[in-house]
Amino acid sequence: MSIQFAPDEAEIERRVEALLFAAAGPLSAADIARRLPEGADVGRAIASLRVRYEGRGVELECVAERWRFRTAPDLSFMMTEEREEPRRLSKAALETLAIIAYHQPVTRAEIESVRGVSISKGTLDLLLEMGFVRLRGRRRTPGRPVTYATADRFLEHFGLASLYDLPGAAEMKAAGLLDLSLPTGFEVPDPSRAGADDEDPIEDGDAPEFAQDFVGD
């Protein structure tokens, strides 16, 4: 049942609407374009759908640079049957998540230096396991510490189109609050970093060090 004529704008819009409705997850413009005739203006169709659904019970939203339909936030009170009891994040976990989100890529030591306490066991695991946070790479500094960043799941959960949309990020950046390097000569003692047992030194020979770490009796 192939279409012989080139579909017009309205038809493209219909198809994009259908694709987004049917999809199990958010779709990128590229995902959508792949299923449309060549040359279809996906961006235009999305923009026009967005206007069409504005103020409706269902709205088109951009998360992690992908598009999805979702119910209007002001109707949340009605959705009792669909609501899932979210896993409670502790205050510490939330703060850690915020630091990772606003400072990424960020090392464990940097997170700890902003909070002034070492990260308790379980905090990072939980965030990793929930898929909000991912390991991103290694900092090219001595010790080559692993850096953390947020994952798409984080943006999808909080309905953010991209990291630029983090609330207040621009203001914080302008105020220098997202700068990880501290002012010169800053020497508040950092007791959380005093003991090295909470650190995970990364060296060439990960293995022997590890053996020491874990196997030691």
Added chain:
Amino acid sequence: MSIQFAPDEAEIERRVEALLFAAAGPLSAADIARRLPEGADVGRAIASLRVRYEGRGVELECVAERWRFRTAPDLSFMMTEEREEPRRLSKAALETLAIIAYHQPVTRAEIESVRGVSISKGTLDLLLEMGFVRLRGRRRTPGRPVTYATADRFLEHFGLASLYDLPGAAEMKAAGLLDLSLPTGFEVPDPSRAGADDEDPIEDGDAPEFAQDFVGD
């Protein structure tokens, strides 16, 4: 966030729209009415939604006196013909990939010895086809088994600059994956230091044997 005033018709329509969209299955008028303020005219809201969606990519459909949204029937070709193979890695594939990543270069027999089960033919094929894994060489041992290693696509996908950046034991510990209950002698190999001195490069003429390796049995 409860609404104090009686919602008007348009608001009732919005709510019905959201309910039908988020519901896990078709809803009857009674199902819907139960979740709306008393006296809300559900029939009218449904009728008006039906008109609103007529000819759109998504339509409101009645089956067995229940209502649900579904994509327009004339667009079904989009939902099937261009459907792509889902690319979620199966558990077996992920596990195999992990062992290849950490133990490379590694032979099929070695992978199987860690996993304790034989690898199904499709698993390695899939990883090779996806470009995550490549044939690396032949072990200089009897039978000259083929060795596997990760390919560039693997590094790209996981955002690693080099194999040197693959998280080691320290990161596994930080992520809560390793704990003190590990037996002695557990170590995570460092794949960036894997030498090639006990293997020969794969040659062109190897192809038939390779086929044997995969197609066998």
Added chain:
Amino acid sequence: MTEAFQPNLDFTAVEEVDARDAFVVDLDGYEGPLHVLLALARTQKVDLLKLSITRLAEQYLAFVHEARRRNFSLAADYLVMASWLAYLKSRLLLPRTEKGKGDEPPAEEMAAALAFRLQKLEAMRKASDALMARPQLKRDVFTRGDPEATVIVPSDRIDASLYELMAAYVGQRRKDQARHYNPTQRVEAFALEEARDWLRDILPRLADWTPLERVAPVRDEGPGPSQASFTASTLSASLELVKEGAMDVRQEWAFEELWLKRRGQGPGLGQPLELTP
């Protein structure tokens, strides 16, 4: 969103107490010295950068004092912070002509840096609040409850994260280890009852202070408890005898040698060990 990041905050818990020097001593509510300082700073009701560090230091010292008075066990980092603040305060109060030693930055700079650090922590606090205030998936907003039977899977990416890869690897290795699990011999321990009997036998000979290791039985060749077990059980048994009033134990410092002596006659080296933390 801008509004959420104005410097006015409502730390109601702190503000309700109002009084200049009163604060809530509730360590559970704070995660560390910096969090306490932030809460205290809020009572000054000024921009964090214009904070009076001297006053903040006083408040913090009073906090630590109060906490100790109420017998909260304070972590070392609270005390380290207290002494550093006391030092900073004294430097801030010194006339400016008095130069700090060596290459130490001026006290005002250190104070400003502390204020800045508090501001950063504060920003993250507000950021996490602002995030939680957003509509969240499956709590406030919902995607389609019943996607089409022919599901369109977003396929330009593969769902596998580094974390999953690590988890898969560790899972495999664990299974591998479990398959080759080979229990080692049961560790034999020197039973406490035996240790008690041993100690009672030897007690008459302990007229003088004797090191623990000379009191404990010495391991001989062949199977049996390890030397560590002999020592540990003997120590446990000796503490029981101390409780019974049959002997004394003392130690000069942590990790120093332990000395044992029967109670009663004989030249003593001092008071018995006090088992208080």
